[in-house]
Amino acid sequence: MHFTKKILISAMATSMLAGCTVPGSNLTVTDKNVVATTTNGSEQEQTWSEQINVYPLTASRVNAFKAKPVYSQVNTALDAELAGYQYRIGTGDILNITIWDHPELTIPAGSYRSSAEAGNWVHADGTIFYPYIGVVHVAGKTVTEVRDTIATRLAEYIESPQVDVNVASFRSQKTYITGEVNKPGQQAITNVPLTLLDAVNKAGGLADDADWRSVTLTRNGTEETLSLYALMQRGDLTQNRLLRPGDIVHVPRNDSQKVFVMGEVKEPKLLKIDRAGMSLTEALSNVGGINQLSADATGVFVIRSNVKKQGAVEANTNTAIPSDQNQIQAQNEQQAIANVYQLNIQDASALVIGTEFELQPYDIVYVTAAPIVRWNRVVTQLLPTISGFNELTEGALRVRTWP
Numbered sequence: 001m002h003f004t005k006k007i008l009i010s011a012m013a014t015s016m017l018a019g020c021t022v023p024g025s026n027l028t029v030t031d032k033n034v035v036a037t038t039t040n041g042s043e044q045e046q047t048w049s050e051q052i053n054v055y056p057l058t059a060s061r062v063n064a065f066k067a068k069p070v071y072s073q074v075n076t077a078l079d080a081e082l083a084g085y086q087y088r089i090g091t092g093d094i095l096n097i098t099i100w101d102h103p104e105l106t107i108p109a110g111s112y113r114s115s116a117e118a119g120n121w122v123h124a125d126g127t128i129f130y131p132y133i134g135v136v137h138v139a140g141k142t143v144t145e146v147r148d149t150i151a152t153r154l155a156e157y158i159e160s161p162q163v164d165v166n167v168a169s170f171r172s173q174k175t176y177i178t179g180e181v182n183k184p185g186q187q188a189i190t191n192v193p194l195t196l197l198d199a200v201n202k203a204g205g206l207a208d209d210a211d212w213r214s215v216t217l218t219r220n221g222t223e224e225t226l227s228l229y230a231l232m233q234r235g236d237l238t239q240n241r242l243l244r245p246g247d248i249v250h251v252p253r254n255d256s257q258k259v260f261v262m263g264e265v266k267e268p269k270l271l272k273i274d275r276a277g278m279s280l281t282e283a284l285s286n287v288g289g290i291n292q293l294s295a296d297a298t299g300v301f302v303i304r305s306n307v308k309k310q311g312a313v314e315a316n317t318n319t320a321i322p323s324d325q326n327q328i329q330a331q332n333e334q335q336a337i338a339n340v341y342q343l344n345i346q347d348a349s350a351l352v353i354g355t356e357f358e359l360q361p362y363d364i365v366y367v368t369a370a371p372i373v374r375w376n377r378v379v380t381q382l383l384p385t386i387s388g389f390n391e392l393t394e395g396a397l398r399v400r401t402w403p
Contacts, residue, residue: 051336051337051338052336052337052338052339052340053336053338053339053340054339054340054341054342055339055340055341055342056341056342056343056344057280057341057342057343057344057353057354057357058353059353062353062356062357063356065341065357066356066357066358067358070227070229070230070234070236071234071236072234072235072236072237073235073236073237073238074237074238075237075238075240078195078237078240078241078242081193081242082193082195082242085193085242086142086144086191087142087143087167087170087189087190087191088140088141088142089122089138089139089140089141089142089143089146089167089172090122090126090139090140090171090172090173090245091122091123091124091126091139091172092121092122092171092172093121093122093167093169093170093171093172094119094120094121094122094167094168094169094171095119095120095121095122095128095138095143095146095165095166095167095168096118096119096120096165096166096167096168097119097120097130097150097163097164097165098163098164098165099154099158099161099162099163100162100163100164101162102158102161105130105131105132118168119168119169122138122139122172125139126138126139126140127139130150132153132154132157132158133150133153133154133157136149136150136153143165143166143167143191144165146165147163147164147165150163150165151163167190167191170188170189170190170191171188172245173188173189173245173246174186174187174188174189174245174246175187175189175194175199175243175244175245175246175247175248175249176247176248176249177199177200177202177203177249177251178248178249178250178251179210179249179250179251179252179253180206180207180209180210180211180251180252180253180254181200181203181204181205181206181207181210181251182203182204182205182206182207183202183203183204184203185203187199187202187203189243189244189245193242194242194243195240195241195242195243196215196217196226196231196239196240196241196243196249197231197232197240199243199249200228200249200251206228206251207251209253209254209255210251210252210253210254211251211252211253211254211255211256211257212227212228212229212232212251212275213227213228213229213230213257214227214252214256215227215228215249215250215251215252216248216249216250216252217241217247217248217249218247218248218250219244219246219247219248220246224241226239226241227239228251229275233275254272254273256361256362257272257273257361258270258271258272258273258361258362259271259273259278259283259359259360259361259362259363259364259365260362260363260364260365261283261284261286261287261365261366262364262365262366262367263295263365263366263367263368263369264290264291264294264295264296264367264368264369264370264373265284265287265288265289265290265291265295265367266287266288266289266290266291267287267288268287269287271283271286271287273359273361277358277359278358278359279354279355279356279357279358279359280300280302280343280354280355280357280359280365281351281352281354281355282355283359283365284300284351284354284365284367290345290367291367294369294370294373295367295368295369295370296367296368296369296370296371297344297345297346298342298344298345298346299342299367299368300342300343300344300345300354300365300366300367301340301341301342301343301364301365301366301367301368302340302341302343302357302359302363302364302365302366303338303339303340303363303364303365303366304338304339304340304341304360304363304364305337305338305362306336306337306338306339307337341357343357
């Protein structure tokens, strides 16, 4: 009978607590329209676990997940462009034209006027005016072509004219360097070829917050991503480009170069990937390592989103059936929304494997809790409720037995 009274009192206390306002915010989906996840238009819902691939990181497999190494190599296409480079005159350029032995046809540049001030300005219609021969179209031509044109036309008035033409001021063609460089701004295209590496150096080099792995070159509305890390640090000259008029080179900030370290570590926090990159072991050391009292050393995970890859696959209209097992595995990786890489560091020497696994932006490093720790947390949550029920029942019994 005494036990039955305890049960009744506990039930009454529970119903009373349920009707009270619970502090803190809460979100429930029981009264909302939950949209089921479908695949390829089917009605079958796909569970979260079915969209995740897990890959154990072992000594024999870690090399398969390493980024493609960068090697020093030449750029034969760029070498050919540089060898055949010629500046072509544009609107706004100033030309300096000299006719030897005919000073009356040469505008002198004295101590009060520079060559740029005394030269022939290329008008908006791409022409200049020169004595005797009149209007000469020069836009789009090289200085050699302009020299031959002027010499040929002057030959009607001067015997064997000796003509020299050069650009006194380059004003028509520019490229733009923006973003995280020390001196962003426009740079003139001249008779000296301007490459991407030259432009960055002229801009004062990279700023402290520059992301030198994701530099973009925009040309005629087409964007190309280049790596200054591969070019400057590894000597991969294939990342260099000959800049052309209107090119925009943008060096972004390294704000996106970050990873998240959470779970049972000493100091969970956000880390920024430096210019040399960051390995899994380095990320763990930056947060003080795993918590030796609560962490499950077998459960060091790297969670990597696969959403971008999935979008790229959907954009591809080629739906050919895979021909071998490797293609099937690659297709499974692309269909998954995330890939999870698991490292077991029960033996601390396995941290060497972590040094070979390079993290990527927006990776999540998560260290799970040991099973006993998770159980203790559940018990810790239950104890206040159990203690409260005991106090209620004991208080009710004391009132009952009060004379």
